Amino acid sequence: MSTRAKQSSAVKWALFGALAPLVYGVVTTGCASVPDETRFTRLQVPDRTQFQTAGVSSFLERRCGTLDCHGQSSRALRIYGQFGLRSPTGLDAAVPSNSAPTTDQEYASNFQSVVSLEPEELTRVVANKGVGAGRLLLILKALGYEPGKNEEGVQHKGGSLIKQGANDYGYICLVSWLEGSADADACGKAQSAY
Amino acid sequence: MKIFAGVVPLVILLVGGLQGCSDPARSAALDALPDDPTPEGPTHRPGQPCVLCHTSGGQASGAPFLFAGTVYETNDPKSPPAANVLVQVVDGEKGTSSVQIRTNAAGNFFIRPEDWSNSLGVFFPAKVQIFREDVGPKTMLTHISREPSCGGCHRNPNKKYVKSDLLGTVQQIYLRTAQ
Numbered sequence: 468m469s470t471r472a473k474q475s476s477a478v479k480w481a482l483f484g485a486l487a488p489l490v491y492g493v494v495t496t497g498c499a500s501v502p503d504e505t506r507f508t509r510l511q512v513p514d515r516t517q518f519q520t521a522g523v524s525s526f527l528e529r530r531c532g533t534l535d536c537h538g539q540s541s542r543a544l545r546i547y548g549q550f551g552l553r554s555p556t557g558l559d560a561a562v563p564s565n566s567a568p569t570t571d572q573e574y575a576s577n578f579q580s581v582v583s584l585e586p587e588e589l590t591r592v593v594a595n596k597g598v599g600a601g602r603l604l605l606i607l608k609a610l611g612y613e614p615g616k617n618e619e620g621v622q623h624k625g626g627s628l629i630k631q632g633a634n635d636y637g638y639i640c641l642v643s644w645l646e647g648s649a650d651a652d653a654c655g656k657a658q659s660a661y
Numbered sequence: 662m663k664i665f666a667g668v669v670p671l672v673i674l675l676v677g678g679l680q681g682c683s684d685p686a687r688s689a690a691l692d693a694l695p696d697d698p699t700p701e702g703p704t705h706r707p708g709q710p711c712v713l714c715h716t717s718g719g720q721a722s723g724a725p726f727l728f729a730g731t732v733y734e735t736n737d738p739k740s741p742p743a744a745n746v747l748v749q750v751v752d753g754e755k756g757t758s759s760v761q762i763r764t765n766a767a768g769n770f771f772i773r774p775e776d777w778s779n780s781l782g783v784f785f786p787a788k789v790q791i792f793r794e795d796v797g798p799k800t801m802l803t804h805i806s807r808e809p810s811c812g813g814c815h816r817n818p819n820k821k822y823v824k825s826d827l828l829g830t831v832q833q834i835y836l837r838t839a840q
Binding site: 551 | 722785801803804806808814830831
């Protein structure tokens with residue numbers, strides 16, 4: 468082998484040595500381990516039965532679930548109910564609004580929608596018996612804290628719907644449910660205001 | 662030729678830019694509306710969401726409405742419109758701003774900014790009641806959270822809307838239940 472050929476071969480090996488780890492790194496990064504299907508995060512959510520029977524859902528239906536707000540299928544917080552959006556009962560079919568009381572399926576969908584907004588944050592609040600409920604978007608948005616006006620500010624196009632404190636039945640309804648014992652009286656008064 | 666070559670890209674950019682300023686959601690909603698043979702005016706497009714056009718940026722932005730809609734005699738989709746119905750809208754949050762207005766021959770009513778008692782505008786939620794002497798008052802079951810067009814939610818299923826457009830809607834505004 469000539470000197471020139473030897474030099475060329477050495478360069479090739481040097482390049483291979485330099486690039487091989489890089490190529491290996493790129494290829495193996497894309498081969499992460501298969502997700503463990505048995506692994507899950509246990510969430511703590513407020514009581515499902517109270518959500519329906521104490522009137523938490525009914526309050527949300529009346530206050531938030533009108534067809535021009537959260538009674539729309541495109542909303543993350545999607546609220547079904549007797550006077551608003553009805554849950555589809557079949558292909559492209561639904562019970563007309565105001566034709567029948569809120570169904571169990573609709574209550575279940577409302578519950579899923581509420582607890583799925585911020586599941587991890589909700590778990591912390593519920594685990595602490597409602598402490599920190601004011602951090603949840605469910606409360607923050609309903610309070611209508613606007614960016615720039617409050618350090619917890621969030622944008623809520625619907626503005627302020629409840630007021631923080633013991634004088635607002637809507638606030639009591641939601642927070643008492645998050646604390647573990649929904650105030651049915653407050654929920655009833657809050658929904659009848661609308 | 663050089664001038665022409667310079668103008669063409671400019672025109673393309675201008676046209677493209679103007680197209681980019683349109684509201685695709687509004688355009689889609691307008692495209693979905695049924696045709697209406699009635700000439701433009703107070704009686705045209707009954708039952709349709711008026712404020713899609715009668716608002717800033719709409720095709721009828723020169724005549725903006727705060728609220729507008731159509732009232733029918735009954736809940737039958739073939740019902741005639743209800744004329745001379747008094748529509749009262751109350752500012753739900755403050756409870757101090759309100760307006761009363763009558764429907765015209767097509768059942769249409771529209772509330773212009775100058776009709777509203779509060780120059781600061783509407784503080785939602787708003788509440789609505791309709792009244793005619795021979796029927797009595799009828800109050801809307803829910804409040805209005807933000808939608809200024811009654812036709813945005815109240816739909817007549819006979820008006821050739823596609824089925825999927827009727828999901829999440831409620832029947833037309835009416836005075837009496839059909840016999």
